[in-house]
Amino acid sequence: MTAPAITRLTDPHLYSHGDPHATWARLRRECPVSWQDEPDHEPFWAVTTYDEGLAVLSDWKRFSSAKGTFLRPNLSDPYPGAGVMMTLSDPPRHDVLRKAAAALFTPKAAAGFRGRATEVSRSLLRGVVDAGPHDFVNDVAAPYPLQVIAGLLGVEGEDVERVAAYAEAAVGNIVDLDGTAAQQAHLEVLAYYAEVIEERRARPTGDVVSAFVLAQADGLDITDDEIILTCDNLAVAAGETTRQVLSGGLLALLADPAQLDALRSGTVPLKSAIEELVRWTAPVTHLMRTAVADTPLGGVEIKAGQAVSVWLSSLNRDENVFDRPMELRLDRSPNRHVSFGGGRHFCIGAPLARLMIRVFLEETMRSVARIEQVGEPRRTPSYVTNSLEYLPLAFYSE
Numbered sequence: 001m002t003a004p005a006i007t008r009l010t011d012p013h014l015y016s017h018g019d020p021h022a023t024w025a026r027l028r029r030e031c032p033v034s035w036q037d038e039p040d041h042e043p044f045w046a047v048t049t050y051d052e053g054l055a056v057l058s059d060w061k062r063f064s065s066a067k068g069t070f071l072r073p074n075l076s077d078p079y080p081g082a083g084v085m086m087t088l089s090d091p092p093r094h095d096v097l098r099k100a101a102a103a104l105f106t107p108k109a110a111a112g113f114r115g116r117a118t119e120v121s122r123s124l125l126r127g128v129v130d131a132g133p134h135d136f137v138n139d140v141a142a143p144y145p146l147q148v149i150a151g152l153l154g155v156e157g158e159d160v161e162r163v164a165a166y167a168e169a170a171v172g173n174i175v176d177l178d179g180t181a182a183q184q185a186h187l188e189v190l191a192y193y194a195e196v197i198e199e200r201r202a203r204p205t206g207d208v209v210s211a212f213v214l215a216q217a218d219g220l221d222i223t224d225d226e227i228i229l230t231c232d233n234l235a236v237a238a239g240e241t242t243r244q245v246l247s248g249g250l251l252a253l254l255a256d257p258a259q260l261d262a263l264r265s266g267t268v269p270l271k272s273a274i275e276e277l278v279r280w281t282a283p284v285t286h287l288m289r290t291a292v293a294d295t296p297l298g299g300v301e302i303k304a305g306q307a308v309s310v311w312l313s314s315l316n317r318d319e320n321v322f323d324r325p326m327e328l329r330l331d332r333s334p335n336r337h338v339s340f341g342g343g344r345h346f347c348i349g350a351p352l353a354r355l356m357i358r359v360f361l362e363e364t365m366r367s368v369a370r371i372e373q374v375g376e377p378r379r380t381p382s383y384v385t386n387s388l389e390y391l392p393l394a395f396y397s398e
């Protein structure tokens with residue numbers, strides 16, 4: 001007997017073993033803004049089409065970030081940092097917090113990370129090239145972004161590994177909300193940042209902690225705990241997403257050797273290839289907002305206080321916006337993907353993410369002649385991050 005199709009959007013197995021793209025395609029066709037009332041989860045709206053989804057993300061007056069930005073089973077439970085942290089706030093507070101950090105995330109600032117990204121790429125690749133099979137996710141893709149940006153987050157030396165371990169555990173936390181290992185790691189990182197704040201207050205550097213400590217001294221209404229939550233959130237926001245473009249992107253390229261050849265030969269521009277890999281992998285599966293007032297959307301009436309989820313992975317495959325969306329086309333142009341979100345909260349780290357992906361691809365093409373997939377990958381059972389948890393590969397220099 002064939003197993004029944006898994007169609008509940010909150011069922012983690014849909015993402016590890018099912019076909020969420022089939023589910024989203026059906027919702028786009030039949031019910032772009034659908035009411036989902038699923039067992040063990042508070043009900044919510046699911047927006048799966050591009051125009052409606054972007055309308056939600058672009059309109060903070062109707063759809064607020066202040067009560068959380070991801071679905072969770074008990075939406076009414078208080079959420080740490082809600083209403084005060086950058087990602088969990090609306091203007092005017094959001095504008096002030098974003099401004100305090102903005103100078104560290106400009107395209108020019110991102111370009112300053114090229115040297116560090118090259119150094120980290122080379123070191124990680126040296127560890128796996130001609131060294132037999134490895135798990136690309138845990139050996140390369142996961143440590144890469146965290147090692148590149150650790151300094152920006154105020155993490156130094158040996159502590160990089162500790163913070164990276166937390167970011168790892170945080171994903172476990174998303175999958176298993178009671179994970180004690182995750183909670184323990186989290187507490188350690190929070191204590192770590194509390195120390196860094198004190199040090200930066202005495203001697204500011206060019207990192208995010210210093211930017212917020214200086215803004216605090218200038219009168220910004222932000223507590224130490226909120227600075228800590230912001231840094232903590234950044235490690236996850238940067239690490240868990242960028243790694244997925246590398247691992248999910250490489251898997252997609254291995255399945256389509258003609259595209260990989262085109263990338264190697266320079267037939268397709270790296271710039272458009274990066275955007276297509278970001279569209280294809282869509283590392284953040286959905287974002288959530290809360291309706292501020294009763295409001296119409298896509299033919300339905302949303303009530304004040306209801307949760308509205310926008311499925312970025314589905315928006316990126318909307319047939320009305322993307323030509324042959326289910327095909328990976330590295331030369332896709334235009335490519336108006338929403339993997340970095342939309343509206344005021346558009347990913348502040350996008351220039352840095354693009355730079356890290358670019359450098360990693362350049363270095364891989366320079367030092368790896370052949371890549372073999374040596375086993376079956378495993379996808380993460382999560383409706384928040386669209387990611388691989390295991391990808392066995394072998395890299396050869398000739």
Ligand code: HEM
Binds near residue numbers: 087283348
């Ligand atoms: C491919 C990699 C990445 C993807 C796909 C991604 C995706 C996203 C998305 C979808 C949002 C919007 C959240 C919302 O609207 O609620 C966002 C916001 C954010 N991202 Fe990224 N991100 C990536 C890399 C990074 C990096 C490298 C950093 C930092 C070094 C970063 C830091 C942030 C921050 C701080 C926000 C919140 C911005 C705000 O609330 O104004 N991200 N990201």
